[in-house]
Each structure stands twice: as structure tokens, then as C-alpha cells.
Amino acid sequence: METTHVLCIIWCLITFCTATKVNYSGHKVIRFIPHNEDQFKYVEKFQFNPGKVDIWRGSAGIGIPLDLSGNEDELRTVIGSFERFGMNPGVLMNDLQEGIDYQLETNKGSGDANADFDYGKYHTLEEIQGWIEDITKRYPNIADMVSIVKSYEGREMLAIQIRSNSSSNKAGIWIEGGIHAREWISPATVIYMAGKLLEGYGEVENVTKAIDAFDWYIVPVVNVDGYKYTWTGDRNWRKTRTKHLLCYGSDPNRNWDNHWCNGESAGGHNPCSDVYCGPKPFSEPVVKGVADFILSKPTGYFKIFIDFHSYSQLWMSPWGYTKAKPKDYEQQEASSAATVQALTAVHGTKYIYGPIASTIYVASGSSADWTYANASIKYSYGVELRDQGQYGFLLPADQIIPSGEETLQGLLTLTQFVQNNP
Numbered sequence: 001m002e003t004t005h006v007l008c009i010i011w012c013l014i015t016f017c018t019a020t021k022v023n024y025s026g027h028k029v030i031r032f033i034p035h036n037e038d039q040f041k042y043v044e045k046f047q048f049n050p051g052k053v054d055i056w057r058g059s060a061g062i063g064i065p066l067d068l069s070g071n072e073d074e075l076r077t078v079i080g081s082f083e084r085f086g087m088n089p090g091v092l093m094n095d096l097q098e099g100i101d102y103q104l105e106t107n108k109g110s111g112d113a114n115a116d117f118d119y120g121k122y123h124t125l126e127e128i129q130g131w132i133e134d135i136t137k138r139y140p141n142i143a144d145m146v147s148i149v150k151s152y153e154g155r156e157m158l159a160i161q162i163r164s165n166s167s168s169n170k171a172g173i174w175i176e177g178g179i180h181a182r183e184w185i186s187p188a189t190v191i192y193m194a195g196k197l198l199e200g201y202g203e204v205e206n207v208t209k210a211i212d213a214f215d216w217y218i219v220p221v222v223n224v225d226g227y228k229y230t231w232t233g234d235r236n237w238r239k240t241r242t243k244h245l246l247c248y249g250s251d252p253n254r255n256w257d258n259h260w261c262n263g264e265s266a267g268g269h270n271p272c273s274d275v276y277c278g279p280k281p282f283s284e285p286v287v288k289g290v291a292d293f294i295l296s297k298p299t300g301y302f303k304i305f306i307d308f309h310s311y312s313q314l315w316m317s318p319w320g321y322t323k324a325k326p327k328d329y330e331q332q333e334a335s336s337a338a339t340v341q342a343l344t345a346v347h348g349t350k351y352i353y354g355p356i357a358s359t360i361y362v363a364s365g366s367s368a369d370w371t372y373a374n375a376s377i378k379y380s381y382g383v384e385l386r387d388q389g390q391y392g393f394l395l396p397a398d399q400i401i402p403s404g405e406e407t408l409q410g411l412l413t414l415t416q417f418v419q420n421n422p
């Protein structure tokens, strides 16, 4: 072998091993809106099998946008097929990499060097874990740090437990963020809310009442491996980082043992797809860890479960696997209506509520279906936070605090609703 070949192989190995971040220059985010039954039927068919194109937001019906990301070659064929049904694309983001760079450039927070932790910016996993440790030490009378489980790559999934001594027989609330890695506003909003709950105890009336009434378990980042990877390898990563034969990761929100991998999407069984449901139910340690923790408590202990995602501004309840209505539909709808009304009252942000399957898309094996059906948590939700697609997953940091403020008021109203309608 010639020296140049050897050098070339060494160079290739070095660049592979120290792989830099995925670059999305030339990738776009586009939007189609179905305006009639025929167009929507095509959208549904496409969503079932999107090929290489990345679905940022799914459409659940006429008038509801479908947002797609891909490079120009990938999108060209897709656009052609949609145009045959009379749907022309709108452009949400002309260059995905510019969107990624903009979010990081503007991730400056309040700039207050004296603040212990800046709620107004996005933080790395290490910063978040450090904050959980610090804040639980700062409020030792009402807060504990709890390790829920270790991830596939060996990272701790940490929870903040908040409980006051008002009574011993309290119900639990489970709040989680960051199950999908790229949805950064989710951990950021959950962190803000946890911080304000701790700061507000004994100071703010509705916060004090909510903490006295429930035991809270708050997990800012469920998918710790995936979240880490969005900072170090691929900003657009969604799944866990489990190694399969050809590809990495399972969709942790298709991995729950309820109508698991029911076949709502062609990608469900494909390890390279973004919605791969995994080799078996609860194959992902982070998903199984949450489920085991919930089941370790007596049935009926947890009264509320919320899994925060982004984006689209939707407050959703079961079912995800079917468009059929669950038996607690009336109360679930009423709880969402009250929550959304309180949320919107803060900054005017509009949310739509309803069952998952008819609000976003049919999705089986998702968290809220399992917690409702298998853990008897009537008030289980999947929530899509800000925005409606202008920035999508790349929401600028100056929206973190407004998102936290409005979502916290929604959440506090929900706790009152659940106390009145157990």
C-alpha cells in the first residue's frame, strides 16, 4: 500500500472518530396545508411513509399544517408529489443551519452574572444536572434530588421531588420534559416551572396551595443521551442513542407498552426512522425507568402526568393510538379547556386541545396512553409547547421565560381542576 493511501486511511479514521457536528446547510423547512379531503388523504398517505424527509410537525386534518425538513434533493420529489394534489409549499426556514446558528448566537439569557442559574437561556445537560443538585440543596425542606434510572449510555436521569409536610397522604404529579431530544423549549420550560415552584412556596398563594396538595416529581430531561447529542453531534436529533445494527436510537415516545408499534407509520419497524418504536416495548432504559418508577407507587397515587414536547401549541390527552374517545373524555376535555384558558390569559398564546390522535396524528405506544391505560392516571397529557412553526425546534431563548410563565399558570389551574374533579 502506498504511503498516501495509508495517510488517507488514517485521516479518514481521525475525522470519523472526532466526527464534527452534522451540518444542515442547504436543508430547508417547508409547510403544506391540506385544504380538502383529497389533499388531506394524500398528506396522511405521505405521513405514513415519508422516506428520508424529516416530519417536524404532522397534520391531523384539513387546515392543519404539515411541516417537513430535508435537503433540496429530498424535498424536490416531495414537492412535486404534493403539487400534483394542488398543494404548494410555504417556506418556514430557508436554511436550517442558519436557524441552528441563530438559536445559539441568541442564547445569551439575561446576562446577569450574579444569577446562580439563568432561566432565560438553553443549558447543556451538565448545566441542567448541576442545577438540579444545587436547587434541591437550596430548598432542603421541600425538595429532594431523585435518580430515576440510568440511560443506555450510563447517564443519570434526575428528578426534582417537591413535597411539603402539609399532610402525609398526598397524590403525585409527574412532569417530564426532553423525551424528544431536539425539543429544547421543553426542558427549558420544565426547569423554569420547577424553579418558580420552589421559589414561590410560602410566597405565592397558588404555588403554595399546589405544593401543599401534591407530591411533585419533575424530570427536566428524560432522554439524557439524546439531549446531550443535540449539543455535541446533531442539533436535529430526536430519538434515544441506543445502538442498532445500522442506525442509532428508538423513539422514546413510541416505546411505551400500550398498543406498541401498532403500525401507524411505516417507520415504526425501521431502526433508521425517526419514529422507530424500538425492538420491543420498553426497550429504552429511560422509558422503562419512568414506567417502573410510576408503577412503584400505589395505583392511583399519581393523579397527573404531563409529557412536554414542542412544537405546535397543543394540549393533548389520550388516546393517541385511536381516534375513538376514551371513557374519561368529558373530564379530560374539561381539564384541558381550563388549563389552556389559564395559559392563554398570561401572554395571549393560543393553544388547541383535544385527544392526541385527532389533534396531531395517530401515534401508538406513546407516554400518555400508557400512563392513562396502564397506570390509571386519568389526567395524562402530551403537550406541544411553543411555537407554531416560525422557529419550530429552534425557538429563540427569549421565549423561554414567557413559555415558562404561561405554562406554569396552566399547570397550577390544572392542579385545582384535578382537586375539584378527582
Ligand SMILES: [Zn+2]
Binding pocket: 180, 183, 253, 309, 310
Ligand atoms: Zn416530541
